[in-house]
Amino acid sequence: MARIKFCGAAGEVTGSKHLIMTGKGNLLLDCGLFQGKRAEAREKNLKFPFDISAIDAVALSHAHIDHTGALPLLTKNGYKKPVYCSSITSHLSEIMLKDSARLQENDAEFFNKINKDEKIAPLYTEEDALKAISLLRKKDSPFKPFENMKVSLYEAGHVLGSCQIFAETEGVKILYSGDVGRQSQLLLNPPCFPSETDYLVIESTYGDREHPEVEDAKEVLAEIINSAFKKKSKVIIPGFSLERTQEIIYILDNLKNEGSIPAIPVYVDSPMSCEITKIFNEMKFTGNFSKSFLEYARLDKDPFGYEYINYISEKRDSQKLNDAAGPMLIISASGMCEGGRILHHLRNSIENENDILLLVGFQAQGTLGRRLKEGEKEVKIFGLKHEVFMEVRSLEFFSAHAGKSDLVSYVRKVNPKKGIFLVHGENSQREGLSQALKKEGFNDIRLPEHGQEYEL
Ligand SMILES: [Zn+2]
Structure with a gap:
């Protein structure tokens, strides 16, 4: 038995x-x-x-x-x-x-x-x-x-x-x-x-x-990016390195090809996201990819990249982003803000009301991402208290x-x-x-x- x-x-x-x-x-x-x-x-x-x-x-x-x-x-x-x-x-x-x-x-x-x-x-x-x-x-x-x-x-x-x-x-x-x-x-x-x-x-x-249709994410993302571009905001996206990051980049690639977003620099700041995106590119004609993605990938040789997307592996290049002025999009890990470079970007932007935290994934109970999503006004990062002034937005499309x-x-x-x-x-x-x-x-x-x- x-x-x-x-x-x-x-x-x-x-x-x-x-x-x-x-x-x-x-x-x-x-x-x-x-x-x-x-x-x-x-x-x-x-x-x-x-x-x-x-x-x-x-x-x-x-x-x-x-x-x-x-x-x-x-x-x-x-x-x-x-x-x-x-x-x-x-x-x-x-x-x-x-x-x-x-x-x-x-x-x-x-x-x-x-x-x-x-x-x-x-x-x-x-x-x-x-x-x-x-x-x-x-x-x-x-x-x-x-x-x-x-x-x-x-x-x-x-x-x-x-x-x-x-x-x-x-x-x-x-x-x-x-x-x-x-x-x-x-x-x-x-x-x-x-x-x-x-x-x-x-x-x-x-x-x-239920989730809203993922296709509808494009329009909302374009609106956020256009407004951030005008306000010179930093948009910080905690992206799960496996899949969510590639989905977001794929949408950005689509939006850029359609001419729906301006020339805003995008930084994929995570060594692991860089490595995994490479695997997606290598596997794109052998993995379990959908028909619509394959059609896109046949026309666009690099569905996860274009001239404004910068993949950052080195720590010193990541640190340079702290002093760099917006507008920019930073996609970093971990996805629930529990560790990694995202914590440094958050620490740098959390008290700036012009910056935006854009949550694009599930936030488990007890995680920093969940606390920010629920609107807590004071959170601890690396054990130190910070007041939350940055705008926190959450998109539910991407599960x-x-x-x-x-x-x-x-x-x-x-x-x-x-x-x-x-x-x-x-x-x-x-x-x-x-x-x-x-x-x-x-x-x-x-x-x-x-x-x-x-x-x-
Ligand atoms: Zn999973």
């Missing part, structure tokens, strides 16, 4: 970890980092609700840090077995895990420099990340991580390389959605499905709402996650025979999705709590 234990992203969005336990071996689905308030997230990240030595394999759905970022903690605690994923996810995870380790190290160093009373150690180091990277195994066709377990990966349409994980063991079939992409999106094709499953473990990030009706239609297509587990969503989102699914006649719906276990 197989069992499943929910070890993260149960009643919240970050820290995805779900453990399938069988008589012959244990498979961990994703190994994500909890994100949120520093001290709270740190405590949760250091505690694994399972015996690490009993894990036989890890399978990753996609390269986002909330699905992979705790791997270096696993290896730091002695894990040496394989970590399976699609080849694109392996490529991207290598970049993202190294970057995550650097962020942990840099933030700890900066925090310690400006806080006299409290010292912190990085959660993990680049060495721990390299150990985790050495365990990555590329699997684009079905594989058996141990004797009674068969795993197949299905495109999820969430970010480049993203997959759903379909596990077959001891007579049961379990589909783990990972993060589910939207039906209609800018760059990728929508998800595809296995023909039948018993159980579905599905994300519910936007289980209680890489399916909205409520896309999730419902996904469940209808998968049509699980025995039960549905809702994960990767705060409780109000899970409740919203649960009610919508019940209306569709799905009754066996569970909202697992952290650490809860079920027989399959």
Whole structure:
């Protein structure tokens, strides 16, 4: 009899970890980092609700840090077995895990420099990340991580390389959605499905709402850029390096080709975004890209760049932006303002009422991005208080996650025979999705709590 234990992203969005336990071996689905308030997230990240030595394999759905970022903690605690994923996810995870380790190290160093009373150690180091990277195994066709377990990966349409994980063991079939992409999106094709499953473990990030059409983002973005150009504002965009940054640049490329935006300099200030955009360019005719993107890419040889877009890797070039005058657009990471260069840009602009913070992605509870989105007037950056005078705007167009009706239609297509587990969503989102699914006649719906276990 197989069992499943929910070890993260149960009643919240970050820290995805779900453990399938069988008589012959244990498979961990994703190994994500909890994100949120520093001290709270740190405590949760250091505690694994399972015996690490009993894990036989890890399978990753996609390269986002909330699905992979705790791997270096696993290896730091002695894990040496394989970590399976699609080849694109392996490529991207290598970049993202190294970057995550650097962020942990840099933030700890900066925090310690400006806080006299409290010292912190990085959660993990680049060495721990390299150990985790050495365990990555590329699997684009079905594989058996141990004797009674068969795993197949299905495109999820969430970010480049993203997959759903379909596990077959001891007579049961379990589909783990990972993060589910939207039906209609800018760059990728929508998800595809296995023909039948018993159980579905599905994300519910936007289980209680719909997104406006992503196509409509162009007009709003053009309006913001035109007004910022006139006012000489700095527009600071926290962009998730994987996908959101490329989506924004792709829209800018479109707007520039149409003549809808002026010659405003754009700085993509993140070494990781630079590396990942290179991968998008290399993969543009081989990845899971949509027809409309491919048509565009055939006409425009560089869909992620034009003469005013500057990719910045070096720290000293990033620092130069602090003193440079607007107008300009700075796209920097991390996407929820939890670490990285975005914090330095925010620190520099937050008390300037002429500058704009433009949020273009999901902001998890407890993150600085969420606090700013909710209109807090005073926030701490690197432990120091700042009053918020800059304008904060939030665009809801850009989610890489399916909205409520896309999730419902996904469940209808998968049509699980025995039960549905809702994960990767705060409780109000899970409740919203649960009610919508019940209306569709799905009754066996569970909202697992952290650490809860079920027989399959
Ligand atoms: Zn994701």
